[in-house]
Amino acid sequence: MSDPFFTLHAEMPREGPGDRESLDWAMGVANLPRDAAILDAGCGPGADIEGLLAHAPRGHVTAVDLHPGFIAQVKARWGDDPRVTAEVADMRAPEGPFDLVWSAGALYFLGITQALEHFRTRLAPGGVVAFSELVWLSEVRPRAAVAALSQEYLPMGNIATLEARIAAADYDLCGLRVLTDAAWEAYYTPLDARIARLRPGADAALAEVLDAAEAEAALWRAHRDAFGYALAVVRPR
Template sequence: MYRISELAEQVGLSRTALLYYEKQGLIKGRRQSNGYRIYSDHDVQRLRLVQNLLAGGLTLKECKACLDARIDRSLLQNRLQQLDDEIQRKQASRQLLAALLGEGDLSGWHQSVDSVAPDAHREWLVRQGFAEKEALRLKWLSKDMNEHEQYMADFMTVFATLDRWGPGSEADTLKALAMVPHAPKKILEIGCGKGIATTLLGEHTSAAITAVDNEESALLRLSERALEAGLADRIETVCTSMTDMPFAPESFDLIWCESSAYIMGVENAFTAWHSLLQPGGILVLSDLVWLTDAPTEECKTFWESGYPDMGTVEQRLSQARSAGYQLVDTFAVSEDAWHAYYQPLAQRVEEIRPERKHSQALKDLDKELAIYRNHLPEFGYQMFILKK
């Protein structure tokens, strides 16, 4: 026979727990004449059995039901499914922690977080030691902070010798410029890259141009191009993020952004850049949009991962109106603009493939090239000419 303190020591439970178990009818003590409660070996064994059932994930109530009657198989099946679900969640948690320690792939996690909390995600990456430029690159390119350095090294090797870093053509740039209803005096070009559009704007206007990009090497090439074209006195380069530009309100009468507003989110760009325009100023912006209501599954899956915020022309126009713009005109960028970007890109990828056979950056570019070759009519860039 055991007093409650002895029983507690025997089964490794507290006195309070044993009293609760007794209240639930799992054990039954016998009170002696001296007032002490005593318990039998049967109670010890019953408690051992309860502990084993609890280890299987059952509640005390379910344990009692199993002890007092035949096992309810449906109850056990339900509990088993709950445990399987919990194990799956725990495994996902473990995989995330391991990946954060550099022992796994983080790309899916980064994409998932960015889809629901893009600003907080970017701020978190900055706190992990990434400069904002690298945080934005990680978001759109490598998608895995553990592999980011090698990924970007391969990526920049591909693009270092390419003039265009996105779809575009001189004809489309000039077509959009012809739709601007006034002769601009102060132009801000955001995401200027190596300055192909910048040079055209300089050659076809008399405006002072401020060209912004966060890649210093691209701005150096732009400066060379401006010097060659005799435009160096009218083109100023600024290396900064499009999310934090150091310009006063109403500084420009024309803002130009081809193929890069997605970096901060087009809707965010509409709002953030509105204040930089003078009253009646013009925003010219191109963005990737769906050109069909029923894209193929392969194309849809690719862009849902690559550009989750991709919308339709009408969705972008609705966002522009909400941000305080009026539509001047809009048109679909020509297929020549795509060819001018992707054909040199495909050639460059093949040039460096032998020395980077296992590069994830090249694998991702291969996927993008395949989408371009097989699905281009389903999507395209749309040029928007908007008035403040």
């Protein structure tokens, strides 16, 4: 029987907030060589590969994710392009060296500190890590958001906490911004559509997954001022 989580998440264009506009901003900060070697760490279905290659048209993207279904999606889109290699692998496996480690919403699986420590060993001289991470944006932390987010994103800090973690890992912060609502909707609008398509006839297990996804989107829409994604571009000192 297929996993209901992946029934919902199959065919999604992306697996977390992000968009071309924010990627372009980060690439402006990163100032990559045109032939950059890039690691897309936790690439999901590969939504960011096109944008990454736009900034490194003679470069190469190594896209890795633990979920085979996502890598199949990447291969279906990029399999014929020699500039892209997609593998089911832990994001720590590729050896590099990379001019850029790009990780949209995936470093938290390792923890920012551990991830930055690890990727320091995978960067080429002058290379950067660009990643997005969930943070509190306000001092007021709605109880529903604390309850939902603390389970998955412990310990979730604010922007100052993130900056302190980056500095403690001995990296310089080259740039940081908060993802826009449009970047969030780039994830949630297609998710809404997929939930609506799957809802009729969903069995109990799938209905539970659909309910949870709906609740997650509703949480962000209700409390978007309280939490968001910081997108940071950092370089080892």
